[in-house]
Amino acid sequence: MSEYQSLAQLVMARLDELGQISQSPDYLDRRYLTAEHQQANRLVATWMSEAGMITWQDAAGNLWGRLESSVPDAPRFIIGSHLDTVPNGGKYDGMLGVIAPVAIVQMLQGTQFPLPFHLDIVGFGDEEGTRFGSTLLGSRALTGQWPDAWSKLKDENGLSLPDALRSFGLDFDNVKQADITASRPLGYLELHIEQGPVLENANLPVGVVTAISGARRFNIDVTGMAGHAGTVPMNMRLDALAATSEMILAVESQARTHGVVATVGKIENRPNGVNVISGSTRFSLDIRSEDDNHRDAVLEQIMQQFNQIAARRKLTLHVEQTHSAGAVQCDHRLQSILKTAIGECGIPTFSLPSGAGHDAMAMALMCPVAMMFLRCDKGISHHPAESILTEDVAVALAALHATIKHLAN
Template sequence: MFTSYVQTVLKRCDELALISQSPEYIDRRYLTNEHKLANQLVASWMEQANMQTWQDEAGNQWGCYKSPCPDAETLIVGSHLDTVPNSGKYDGILGVLLPLGLVQWFADNSITLPFNLEIVGFADEEGTRFGTTLLGSRAVAGTWQDRWASLLDKDGLTVATALRDFGLNINNIHNASRAQSNLLGFVEVHIEQGPVLESQNLPVGIVSGIAGAKRYKIEIEGHAGHAGTVPMALRQDAIAGAAEMILAIEQAAIEHEVVATVGQIQSLTNAVNVISGKVDISLDVRSLDNSKRDLCIEQIKQKVEYIAQIRGLTVTEHLTHEADATLCHPDIMSQLESACAMNRIKPFVLSSGAGHDAMAMAELCPTGMLFVRCAKGISHNPAESVNFEDVNDTLLVLKSYVDQLAKQYGESSELVA
């Protein structure tokens, strides 16, 4: 029954992909003109679905499908509209446009709900412009930190200045908070960005939680020397030490059943005929269990220090990012599992290793997530892809979830047309 609506969802993903600050690839960042144009286009689609629309003081785009019931509570559904450079069409965007397709179906069939259904397109999940993620959803959750006003982009512009140029005022950003709202919860639909659902041959899955992450910059200092004159036994080679440390990090992650990644390596010498005197590496460790993650990090630190001592190196570490794991609300998970079963889809629970706006929203209200299968798990890449049938199945699951919630309030959305 959703064929035309799914076609519209996918067509709109294509249309939003054309709003980019690069003519060569998709690139839509916080508080840019492209951000403004995307909000305006999404707002026009929301209005077609009989939604009241507004842009909040942080630049998030909202639409409300208002309940006729007085003093109705509110369910929020949504994701983000910003992208990384050279992104795909669906990361975040599908999670805004898919529920909009459902609301359009409600509107076309004159269906009302016993609660307000709001859709949000968050402004800055990726953190590409200012280096700090979740700025839009943090403002909504009421956890905005005033120090973020002075964050700089690559051109030296602050968040405060960028907000002003966008037509907003940093002094009003706390007004974006929904902390005083009467909320039922928040549900985010997002492509999986991984291969698990594909390996299970399933179109959609229920997220149990979002892994907590800690990131470090590790500086490894040895002694630079001539590649031809310093004997191997007398070298203090920072690159060789870094290589051994990276393998130790990999082994520690396997032993502790977490994921750990060294994604950046920078040799400050970086010459073909010079023994490296200093190397910087990054470290990213994630787990749904904060204690397990932290135990692994402690073992990594011990192994790194041991390798440094053996090789005559010095190591300095700097914590650059910290976010604790976020568990999805068990009631919402249970309802989403039931919604899958109603549509003859095996309820399958998996965790998220990537961060999402749901992490911020979980500090505000009960939160849940649905993952949509994406081809080969590819994301943050132009090859990002979903198929029609999976989007249709996810739309059915989301509708069944909303129906269940409506029945709790004494009426089903299928019975009030």
């Protein structure tokens, strides 16, 4: 494992260097199609070239590196993740899954290990959706999922997606050239920090992802009647906030009872005065599960409770869905190979679902996908306190190396 330990130190040093590229002097913030995105692509391309890879940037701004196979007309196998961050983010989310496999390619070059496929590493330009509000722009371009309606997307400064592409040296109308569905990739593998505490609680460095949870999101509007806090009797109030509190507790109760995750993360109250009964509220609901049917069944029960609470309190309820994404099941064969590889490293195999979305969700539209999670400190992510251990990275590198060997055989 010592060879992987020194390689892990290289990976950590590169992640530190990449983490300095930010559009803010105060925290890490690197968004799609910015000058900092371009700078990150150039830096990672340098490391890819040093590892002996051919590099290029596609029509959507994704960075590629290829370790070519000597086999004529060889297919491609893809490993990757994203290079963008959320504002005030961490330096491992996404970037680990690009930098670690580049280090493995460097090792493969030294051993002259023959591959029956091209090994492609991709650094996606946009996974987080922070700049234009629509996630997975980079990986969805690979699958041909690039709607014309995205030409209307704008960032917080009013700059449109086509204009941002143009300033990056690209063209919105040419993004379809990034589509690789015709090449029929053999598969896609993504190494990513867990962004949760499960592996840490299990005292394990890595785990195999079974599925990526599907999510549905809603805005819920509750309308009652505002009134004076001192003059309206308790039994005559149409208090939207009191009803909303009941609804929020119902969400928590149903999620705990039925084994899904559901969150009310945002709430607005009107008039929001210290001496005024709440007249209306709006709150968000995010509900997720690796089983879409189960998620939707629990959601139906939650909505029934919402309606019952509103009816009992004589309030008006309006529900608007704002997002829907189906769950993605990871490929059983690739999961099996990952488990074998991890076991060969002397690590107990452990499976877990992903509650967060990843580029693998888009890639699953065209090929089998798998993910390996790496333990992160206290499960913290999307935060400067995001932290991983060098020795865990060494385990992940060893498992990646073994996985590539098994795929080749």
